[in-house]
Amino acid sequence: MAVLLVIEDDTELQRMIRLVLEKRGHQVYTAENGVEALYQVNAFRPALIILDLMMPLASGEAVLEHIRSTHELRGTRVLVVSALPTAHQLAEQLGADDVLQKPVEVATLVAHVEELLRQAEPE
Numbered sequence: 001m002a003v004l005l006v007i008e009d010d011t012e013l014q015r016m017i018r019l020v021l022e023k024r025g026h027q028v029y030t031a032e033n034g035v036e037a038l039y040q041v042n043a044f045r046p047a048l049i050i051l052d053l054m055m056p057l058a059s060g061e062a063v064l065e066h067i068r069s070t071h072e073l074r075g076t077r078v079l080v081v082s083a084l085p086t087a088h089q090l091a092e093q094l095g096a097d098d099v100l101q102k103p104v105e106v107a108t109l110v111a112h113v114e115e116l117l118r119q120a121e122p123e
Contacts, residue, residue, distance in 0.1 A: 001025040002117050005046040007037040007063060008081075009055045017050060020106055021113065034058025038066055041073060048116055050109075053082040053090065061094060068095040077116045081109065 004026050008014040011032065018028045029044050031037035035057040041049065049067070053060035060080070067073045080091040083102040091099040097119075098112055 001027070002047040003044055004028045004113070005031065005037070005040050005044060005049045007031045007034075007040075007049060007055065007060065008052045009033060010052075016106070017109065020110060024110065024114075032056075034060065034063050037063045041067060041076070045073070046076065047120055048077040048079065048113060050079050050081055050113070051096070053080060053084050053087060061090065064091075064094045064096060075120075077120050079112055079116055 001024065004021055006014055006017050006028060008017065009032050014030050014032065018030055021028045029040050029046065031040045033056045038058065051060045051063060060082070064078060067076055067078060078096045080087060080096045080099045081102060081104055084090065087101060088099050097116055100109060100112060
């Protein structure tokens with residue numbers, strides 16, 4: 001399937017997302033803060049990133065700005081999952097591919113991940 005990166009500082013939520021996506025056959029890496037996320041993005045070049053905007057050390061905004069400004073990463077699909085009331089507007093401004101507002105149901109998250117991966121496949 002696909003290489004995914006879950007960037008989420010809530011370790012329980014991160015673990016749950018990872019387990020659900022691994023059961024669907026994906027290879028899932030995780031990061032708990034923005035600095036670790038930047039390393040993981042560059043090291044593993046995931047097909048899709050699930051990104052929280054509010055994180056320690058470097059914000060999700062900074063991570064998304066890095067992805068969109070780096071030529072080799074620009075095409076990476078990014079699904080923002082955030083509790084910020086302004087998440088939709090902010091994610092759109094930064095170039096995210098999709099946004100979900102926390103709390104989010106697992107089935108909804110999986111459906112959005114699978115749709116973004118389908119969109120990324122060459123025809």
